[in-house]
Amino acid sequence: MIRFIAKRLGSGLVVLFVVSALTFCLLYVSSGSIARNILGDQATVEQVAMKEHELGLDQPLMTRYFSWLGDALTGNLGASWFSSEPVANSLATRIPVAMTMVFTAMILIAICAALIGVAAAVKRGWVDRVVQVGAIIGDSIPGFVIGVILVTILAIQMGLFPATSTISPDSGAEAWVYSMSLPVIALLINGVTGGAQQIRSAVIKQLERDYVRTLRSRGIGEREILFKHVLRSAAPAGLTVLSLQLIGMLGGVVIIEQIFALPGMGPLAVAATGQSDLPVVMGVVMYTVVVVIVVNLLVDILNGWLNPKVRVS
């Protein structure tokens, strides 16, 4: 098991390296006029050249990448070219906001999607039809559109929730939960509809397996078959669905934070993208890839625990 984890971690580091190199090269394309953008039209050619030297833009690509990589390995992700704020600091204040939302939404999705999906698979009938229709509606309306609709109706027109959620946890748990409700709901609706649908298919697939019939023939009760055998076998498929949703949500949360004016990754990423602020964009990408690697590793470990075949090999 330890070797398995070490192997996965190793390949995760390779992915991290490859993605960082590719991103850095891509962003290099845009860095030609960056010094001019920072200083504005009034700056003289000499000032621009000095700025480029200051940012290291006069160095060749390889030198720049490896100096960035060397710094990054020591935890120094550089500073924003525009605000000069260290990237690590910006991330440190913003990641908690984004992660709180993502993980709250994910936990709720896992619970709701599993309950609804299993109910649809076992009971069929109207529950099943509601899930199917829900999945189509969820697939049809992008998450951020749902967010916009929720704010407009529930916050702006009905006044049930605050439209913007800049309240910090310090201002009391109740106010905080209240202000976080809408963004989290906007984030999780697609996940619940899609997840329930896919968990339903996974459970139905297991229910049709031969061993389920044999367990029935042995006199094992339906409930025990469902909860002990079927759900366990369907769990890896469910986990994969959820992990893919979590990865997708890392992007989704950027838009949701923008809609609700939350001080998370959204505003940082959007501003940095608009200005081609390379150190900040690199920081955002690296943070994302690290989260993805950790999530995938956790899913692999859980799957190994659920499936003895994986554990052995």
Add this chain to the structure above:
Amino acid sequence: MSDSVETAAAAAPAPAAPTPSNHAGQSGTVVRSTVIRRLFKNPLGIAATVILLAISFLAILAPVLAPFDQNHANIAKTLAAPDSVNILGTDSSGRDVWSRLLFGAQLTLLSALLCAGVAIVIGLPAGLIAGYYSGKFEAVSNWVVSILMSLPGLIVLLTIRAAFGPSVWMSMIAFGVLISPSYFRLTRTAVQSVRNELYVDAARVSGLSDLSIIARHIFSVVRAPIIIQTAAIAGVAIAIQSGLEFLGLGDPTKATWGVMLSEGFKNVYLNPTLLFWPAVAMALTIGGLVLLGNAIRDALEDGEKIRHRKKQATPVMGTTAAPATARQSRKSVAAVDAGTEHHLVKVTNLGVGYPQADGTVKKVVDDVSFHVDRGEILGIVGESGSGKSQTAFSILGLLPDNARLVAGSIQFDGNYTVAPGEERVDQARLSKLRGRRISYIPQEPMSNLDPAFTIGYQLVTPMVRVLGISKAEATARALKLLTDVGIVNPHRTFGAYPHEVSGGMAQRVLIAGAISCEPDLVIADEPTTALDVTVQADVLDLLRELQQRLNIGVILVTHNFGVVADLCDRVAVMQNGRLVEEGSVRDILRNPKEHYTRTLLASMLEGKTPMSMLVSSQKEPVA
């Protein structure tokens, strides 16, 4: 927002065998026309097609239909309500909402097409090569795919935007690359599943080049799943593109639905209807694509989907169900006919059917009667599809959910498990018998053990549940059972997972499980078919020895007269759901009355394995 690459890929339908007839490359056109016909029988399919056609039409004719240019701003008339000039009103810069909606449709559809096109151009050939030749290329592409799949789409697009500036086309090309794994995996899986099919081999032997094999055979298999996948991907592309524009990172000179939504959101306090139109346009387009994909998939999954009706009291064609007066309430089950109580199991005029989409019921078992006594082995012989397994599962009460008992009755040890007139097996009655008094030996050993639990657990738990004995006692009994079925090292097998033992061993474990609670009746469904010939003989010997020692009744379902001759006392021959002949093994082997029995016997005596459909068996339509 879960509209990421990965969700689309996960939602991709299984590419395996879109339609059975697709395997014959030549019948492709026939298949396509029936699929299209089925698609247009489905109201949702029609609705989706109409919506998408209408939006495409509006998008293509946008320059003609739009009264204003997309950026024409009338500063004097901002946030105006709809009137005869601006039929949907104007936005905060005085631009015509209707015109911008039309140009937005154009850009949205084109960008979705570009994205899907790029993804196909990359994913399809790569998947074909990886699936057809496998080897190094497959290993490398799998690695690339796993990286692409683990990147959140929006974050990648943000990076692309930072690198290349605001360009719809650039971001859609990038997203196409990012999402190409879904085509890659679809194609590779489909190709792998047909690569070793005989007809592809035949094509290769007959000297066709790899290219024409791919073009003719494999492409016809992946075509349909790709259409479905494209619908899904176009929807995801529209969503993510709009998201990017909503963030203000799109091309500011272009009218798009995302920009319009963002503009509406900024003015939500002044004029919330600005939000309404782009949101509706998006939902209609993406919804149309989702519905179209679903409708095509439904049309492909042969139209025989059973409509679940609340009351399936369908009067079945052919033999009439028992008269209503014979229907018994669950509480008081009728007593069985006098003089038949001594039979261990007695099946009378049994009929099993499956309701079809058109309201008829397809019968798979029709008017079958037989009985089994204690200490007796009855063989049920017939080719695949003769209804022998369905008969066996009726006795166990383990028919699929959509099966209906359309006629007849089943009694076990003097009580009805299915009384005359009952449509479904009463699980309350049978669950008391299953495991305890009636048990089952399946055909395929490996798939009948739960891979996630040890063999020991799977032997012990039924004994604990059914017999109510302690875990320690059950463990001791399980170890003894494993020895009884001829396993040399019972402790090791007890602790092993199913994938750690051989097929023959697994079948012995299943036999041990079947007799663990000392049943009166064992139903063995082709217990040796999946095993090697040498192991087959061992398993049959074991069955006979156990049966004699425990004096149990056995129903042995098989297609093999050799097994019957070896083991059975009596034999029932089934064909097309009917019982054609029944008698003692000696009589039937020596003096078969029915032509079909003789054919079955002949096919065995010539030393062939009668696995395939017999040539001389005439398929008579059953009732």
